[in-house]
Amino acid sequence: MEFYLDTADVHAVRKLNRVLPIVGVTTNPSIIAKEKRPAFEVLAELQDIIGERGQLFAQTLSREAEQMVEEALQLREKFPSIVVKVPTTPEGIAAIKMLTEQHVPTLGTAVYGAGQGFLAALAGAKYVAPYVNRIDAQGGNGVETVRELQRLLDLHKPDSMVLAASFRTPRQALDCMLAGCRSITIGTDVAEFFLADPAVFAALDKFDADWNSAFSKLVF
Numbered sequence: 001m002e003f004y005l006d007t008a009d010v011h012a013v014r015k016l017n018r019v020l021p022i023v024g025v026t027t028n029p030s031i032i033a034k035e036k037r038p039a040f041e042v043l044a045e046l047q048d049i050i051g052e053r054g055q056l057f058a059q060t061l062s063r064e065a066e067q068m069v070e071e072a073l074q075l076r077e078k079f080p081s082i083v084v085k086v087p088t089t090p091e092g093i094a095a096i097k098m099l100t101e102q103h104v105p106t107l108g109t110a111v112y113g114a115g116q117g118f119l120a121a122l123a124g125a126k127y128v129a130p131y132v133n134r135i136d137a138q139g140g141n142g143v144e145t146v147r148e149l150q151r152l153l154d155l156h157k158p159d160s161m162v163l164a165a166s167f168r169t170p171r172q173a174l175d176c177m178l179a180g181c182r183s184i185t186i187g188t189d190v191a192e193f194f195l196a197d198p199a200v201f202a203a204l205d206k207f208d209a210d211w212n213s214a215f216s217k218l219v220f
């Protein structure tokens, strides 16, 4: 199972990387734009925090396949192990095919349907990212899309992975993992939800109180 943070907030990544078993960080143009700093500067800091073995993802900006390929190569020149996210449009799928021929690992992103994601995988994408919450928000079923896509990959393209993205709640993320997907990226808000159940701290307060009433000091 690969767990990623979907953010370019270096302070949040530093803090959560200390606690969570993440293997890397995913970004997209909106996420990087929020930082209001040069993209390569932000990406370099993220890579530094997650270490050279941490997996970084960044997305192309162009709409034309040839330009997407050029941008992908620029990203790879600066960050040799980066996985390039390519929107799964017809031009994007063409770019994924070209990049696969050049041995550049890609993630087909902005996936709203199992068939669309499956084609990106067949074109060579190492990962495909269905947008779970955005699918739900437009009246679809994000988890069901993940389940179908995972099944298609298991049957026909087992070397590609569903990397489920776009979550509002921990429940959506859990349901994707239960549907069999083996990689997932969550925003810092959802990560905090996973970690911040107030009942846990209430339980610890009770342990402290019981210990203190017996021994007066919270030490062995």
Ligand code: G3P
Pocket: 006, 026, 027, 028, 131, 133, 134, 165, 166, 167, 187
């Ligand atoms: O990278 C894709 C993902 O970040 C989209 O998430 O939360 O903007 O729907 P969201």
